[in-house]
Amino acid sequence: MRRFIPPIVALAISLLTGIAPVRAAELIMFEQAGCVWCAKWNEEIAPAYAKSAEGKIAPLRRVDIHAPLPEDLAGISVERFTPTFVLVENGEEIGRMRGYPGDQFFWFLLGEMLDKLDEAKAG
Numbered sequence: 001m002r003r004f005i006p007p008i009v010a011l012a013i014s015l016l017t018g019i020a021p022v023r024a025a026e027l028i029m030f031e032q033a034g035c036v037w038c039a040k041w042n043e044e045i046a047p048a049y050a051k052s053a054e055g056k057i058a059p060l061r062r063v064d065i066h067a068p069l070p071e072d073l074a075g076i077s078v079e080r081f082t083p084t085f086v087l088v089e090n091g092e093e094i095g096r097m098r099g100y101p102g103d104q105f106f107w108f109l110l111g112e113m114l115d116k117l118d119e120a121k122a123g
Contacts, residue, residue: 025058025117027031027090027110032065035082037100044103054110058087075093087113094120 029037046078050056063070065078076086076093085097087110095113 025087025094026059026061027054028076028086029060029062029086030065030078030082030084030086032082037040038083041083041100042104054107054114057114065112085110085113087117089120091118 029041046060049060058094061079063073065082069076069078070076072091073088075091076088078084079098081098085102087094087096095116097106097109097113101109
């Protein structure tokens with residue numbers, strides 16, 4: 001079962017307990033200017049993603065493949081193929097989706113990646 005802890009609650013718990021906050025799951029979208037499939041994803045999925053249950057579990061973070069890679073993603077391999085979606089938690093890759101397979105397949109494949117996230121937390 002997936003649970004969402006609001007960021008403010010997680011911060012309060014970490015301050016009260018003195019435990020450093022754990023980075024939540026993120027869906028990294030590796031993209032580049034001029035990517036037709038990125039534009040298609042932006043048209044079909046982006047408007048609903050942040051409002052979806054999936055978007056609340058793994059908020060979207062966009063990364064341009066031609067820009068310097070953020071330090072916290074140093075362990076994640078970047079591909080030239082865009083879009084590539086990488087589900088990351090605590091700096092570790094949980095799952096990867098190469099390309100945009102259309103709206104129905106995207107949600108299905110994302111659900112499979114989120115199931116792996118649940119398995120990683122349980123294991």
